[in-house]
Amino acid sequence: MEVRHKAKKSLGQNFLQDDNIARKIVDSLKISEGDSVIEIGPGRGALTKHILEASPKKLMLIEMDRYLAPALAEEYPTAEVVQEDALKFLWEELDSGENWKIIGNLPYNVASKIMWDIASKSPAVNCVFMVQHEVGLRITAKQGSRKYGGISAWIQSFCQTQYLFQVPPTVFKPKPKVDSAVIKFYSLPNSEKPSDPEGLANLIKFCFQYRRKQLGNTLKSFVSDSLLQWMEEEGLTLKDRPEALSPLQFQGLYNCIKKDFP
Numbered sequence: 001m002e003v004r005h006k007a008k009k010s011l012g013q014n015f016l017q018d019d020n021i022a023r024k025i026v027d028s029l030k031i032s033e034g035d036s037v038i039e040i041g042p043g044r045g046a047l048t049k050h051i052l053e054a055s056p057k058k059l060m061l062i063e064m065d066r067y068l069a070p071a072l073a074e075e076y077p078t079a080e081v082v083q084e085d086a087l088k089f090l091w092e093e094l095d096s097g098e099n100w101k102i103i104g105n106l107p108y109n110v111a112s113k114i115m116w117d118i119a120s121k122s123p124a125v126n127c128v129f130m131v132q133h134e135v136g137l138r139i140t141a142k143q144g145s146r147k148y149g150g151i152s153a154w155i156q157s158f159c160q161t162q163y164l165f166q167v168p169p170t171v172f173k174p175k176p177k178v179d180s181a182v183i184k185f186y187s188l189p190n191s192e193k194p195s196d197p198e199g200l201a202n203l204i205k206f207c208f209q210y211r212r213k214q215l216g217n218t219l220k221s222f223v224s225d226s227l228l229q230w231m232e233e234e235g236l237t238l239k240d241r242p243e244a245l246s247p248l249q250f251q252g253l254y255n256c257i258k259k260d261f262p
């Protein structure tokens with residue numbers, strides 16, 4: 001796609017130049033003909049043409065750049081182009097009867113917030129994102145590991161996450177300063193997702209704010225007999241640190257505290 005404009009740093013515009021990597025990213029979403037696909041930040045269309053080759057039922061392109069959005073609409077007339085900030089998109093309003101899959105080489109400065117919103121609000125079954133390598137490692141980190149933190153526990157409360165592959169800066173123009181990672185989300189069944197996402201988010205943030213502190217100190221105002229009993233059943237102690245808790249255990253902890261301190 002030929003759009004003569006300078007890449008904007010403020011919009012995280014690092015355009016992918018390697019067509020084999022673009023195809024590999026799109027292939028990892030495994031698009032079928034019945035799927036409805038959303039691409040976030042299509043830019044100059046590096047991924048878009050490969051998405052259309054997979055013949056999805058529909059394709060929505062969310063692009064904030066006011067020069068790129070009309071050029072995309074002209075180049076890909078079968079796609080619905082939405083010129084909007086993905087941070088303001090109402091993910092919860094997507095038709096849950098469709099089989100949504102979401103993909104994007106995300107702008108680094110807002111990637112975590114976009115993924116946070118999509119994981120917790122959208123009905124998408126699968127997502128594939130390219131993000132800053134460090135962010136990719138955190139989001140896919142397993143409980144107990146060094147990289148496991150608040151964003152890992154939060155996103156993994158809604159989906160299983162998988163690290164797919166690393167992408168070097170040399171395949172972008174302009175080149176970013178760091179490596180990128182391609183990661184995949186597999187949505188959990190609705191019955192396994194948190195019933196009070198906001199409350200759970202606050203608890204996870206609260207616990208990881210004091211990452212090096214033992215749970216007994218962080219949660220001292222909430223310790224009750226039932227909390228201690230729940231911890232024992234889960235094989236946890238007040239000496240554990242927050243990274244010891246799986247996403248499901250954070251939900252258990254939240255339910256316990258909410259029962260005692262409604």
Ligand code: SAM
Nearest residue numbers: 011014015016041042043046064085086105107
């Ligand atoms: N997909 C293209 C590629 O792989 O070459 C472009 C990727 S570039 C890293 C990020 C894209 O997201 C840019 O096109 C940028 O204009 C767009 N963008 C940045 N912030 C956005 C936002 N908040 N909402 C929607 N699009 C955004």
